[in-house]
Amino acid sequence: MISYEKRMAWFNQARFGMFIHWGLYSLLGRGEWTMFAERIPPDEYAKLSAQFKPAKFDADSWASLAKEAGMKYLVLTTRHHDGFCLYDSKVSDFTSVKTAARRDFVAEYVKSCRKAGLKVGFYHSLLDWRFPGYFNRKKYPDSFQAMVKQLHDQVRELMTNYGKIDYLFYDGEWIPNVPMARGMEEGKGKSPEIAKLWRAKELNRMVRKFQPEIIINNRSGLDEDVDTPEQAVAASKPGRASESCMTMGDSCGWGYIKNNSNFKTTTQLIQYLVTAASGAGNYLLNIGPKPDGTIREEEVTRLKEIGKWMKVNAESIYSSERITTHNSPVGDWLGGIIGKTTAKGNNLYWHIFRWPGETASIPGIKNEVLSATVLATGQKVKIEQTTDGRLFLTGLPKEPPDQNDTVIKLKLDGKPKTINYNGIPL
Numbered sequence: 001m002i003s004y005e006k007r008m009a010w011f012n013q014a015r016f017g018m019f020i021h022w023g024l025y026s027l028l029g030r031g032e033w034t035m036f037a038e039r040i041p042p043d044e045y046a047k048l049s050a051q052f053k054p055a056k057f058d059a060d061s062w063a064s065l066a067k068e069a070g071m072k073y074l075v076l077t078t079r080h081h082d083g084f085c086l087y088d089s090k091v092s093d094f095t096s097v098k099t100a101a102r103r104d105f106v107a108e109y110v111k112s113c114r115k116a117g118l119k120v121g122f123y124h125s126l127l128d129w130r131f132p133g134y135f136n137r138k139k140y141p142d143s144f145q146a147m148v149k150q151l152h153d154q155v156r157e158l159m160t161n162y163g164k165i166d167y168l169f170y171d172g173e174w175i176p177n178v179p180m181a182r183g184m185e186e187g188k189g190k191s192p193e194i195a196k197l198w199r200a201k202e203l204n205r206m207v208r209k210f211q212p213e214i215i216i217n218n219r220s221g222l223d224e225d226v227d228t229p230e231q232a233v234a235a236s237k238p239g240r241a242s243e244s245c246m247t248m249g250d251s252c253g254w255g256y257i258k259n260n261s262n263f264k265t266t267t268q269l270i271q272y273l274v275t276a277a278s279g280a281g282n283y284l285l286n287i288g289p290k291p292d293g294t295i296r297e298e299e300v301t302r303l304k305e306i307g308k309w310m311k312v313n314a315e316s317i318y319s320s321e322r323i324t325t326h327n328s329p330v331g332d333w334l335g336g337i338i339g340k341t342t343a344k345g346n347n348l349y350w351h352i353f354r355w356p357g358e359t360a361s362i363p364g365i366k367n368e369v370l371s372a373t374v375l376a377t378g379q380k381v382k383i384e385q386t387t388d389g390r391l392f393l394t395g396l397p398k399e400p401p402d403q404n405d406t407v408i409k410l411k412l413d414g415k416p417k418t419i420n421y422n423g424i425p426l
Helices: 004-014 042-050 059-069 105-116 141-161 192-198 200-210 266-278 297-316
Strands: 016-020 073-079 119-125 167-171 241-246 282-287 339-344 347-352 359-363 369-374 382-385 390-394 406-412
Touching (some): 004 119, 004 241, 016 059, 016 119, 059 297, 141 200, 347 359
């Protein structure tokens, strides 16, 4: 058995990944839940497969964009809740290989990830809306069991047909009329009853048999390796990996929504990434490609702008470590009102979101600060430390060198240590 620490090593170094929601629902342009939300019957929905012929699909361009953004891994929806597979499944005819496209998009995706040097992640839904047993397992018990068998068979295919897979991201673990454990709706928590119905222990045992180094998320009713909060950044307890997944636009639209006017700004996205890294967590940022396989300009522009920021500031993100004192995480408050902090080795990185002007003050650093450098410009900053643990940086420019997030690298005399003020952690 490969240890948790060894399996998680690349994941905890990566900090930034690309989530990709793409499938038949992209044709409708109203998000990946359209079949359910609009109560489209399975037979009617299946007709979309005759239209799904994405002539401009290019997995190399997806991987190239992810790499330019500074991402280290990708996670593709191999099969969403609608049951349509982007791979060659022997146990279903509802696949991209057996319908109009006649292509195994997962195979092309895996090849492109490996060529770009990126880790390979598979998203796979547990549920399938086409099975009446999912909605009423007591009335249609055979249908429910057939759905579970299909799940096990299809995950086996993914684990055995595409070489080494680095990450398996389950979703859709909830079952009607089965109580979910508290917190599961936020991507945390476990549920023995949910796990039993999906036969999750058996499923994941099989996954690890074929992929002993794989990382599995916590959405099969079991904790497994990674907590996956949605649409918010939340750190897990020390020693436990977390991955905050988020859309660029509305929270309801992971798949392509043609008219989505609520895109987050590049600044917001960078600051979410930093917030995740400050808690030693990852940020999985989603794109929803168009039906033809191309990526909309709003997403491309933001990813390229994040990439420009990462070229200068990546050292403050990759392999970021949690700063703790008195058994309490302090990363959020150590940066004060104006920003956040990340750490790595003997370096503390102060991410200033709200620029203070020519002087900045940060309390609570117990170490001696040896130097301070603005990463965006290379400017060395004057340092003054007081006996009560306050650090003053002077001679800063009046305006922020980076409008998104100006990072100041503080070189310390050892790993970051913080001061306990009057018995109250920062």
